[in-house]
Amino acid sequence: MEIDRIKFDEKGLVPAIVQDIYTGKILMLAYMNKESLEKTLETNTTWFYSRSRQKLWNKGETSGHVQKVKRLAFDCDRDSLLVEVEQVGPACHTGQMSCFHNEILIDNQFESDDKNITEDLYEFLKERKANPVE
């Protein structure tokens, strides 16, 4: 089984990057143990291990902001996961689409209108993916 190749750390965890498969936006980073990874594959929704609450959680179970898993891959070192999802609603508990909203550095080039063009195109791609034209 492919998941037996994954190297969990000394706490039995592996970091999982969650990316919106339509827009390419990074939504969050959380941790999976073997059980939560198995549940993710079984249910096609994301399950993580909460380090603070020390138990499994199914993302969106209470908020309804579920993540439908479309692709799951591991890296060349076999110690991190990339989970590509269809995100329902915002991913962050703050109500933002992504948890990564605290900027430390940004190149001037990416503050321009150019960024909006990219985002518009991403939105177009998302819409086209959800509703393919024959």
Next chain:
Amino acid sequence: MEIDRIKFDEKGLVPAIVQDIYTGKILMLAYMNKESLEKTLETNTTWFYSRSRQKLWNKGETSGHVQKVKRLAFDCDRDSLLVEVEQVGPACHTGQMSCFHNEILIDNQFESDDKNITEDLYEFLKERKANPVE
């Protein structure tokens, strides 16, 4: 200073997701300590802490496959980083663009030609970003 808000773990590390700012592709996940984060911000190229070699490394120093940092952000929990870069050459030591090339699960929908349309558009965006049209 913004970086004092970041919560490094008990080993002094924080996971850093590296994403291609033009294509949205996730390139790799590596770890930074405070020193490597400071060097990243100083040099605008990525510096990580190698857990196996127990020392700092400047990505691309020997291969030439450097990562020019365009945006750096931390998440709502302040315990993971997102580094958006302009990647020179492939990011993975295997020669692949991304380290995440081992698929465990893929939805049929994303194996179709549709995926190529998305990738073509990403390539178009990358080219347009690198060479903006007035």
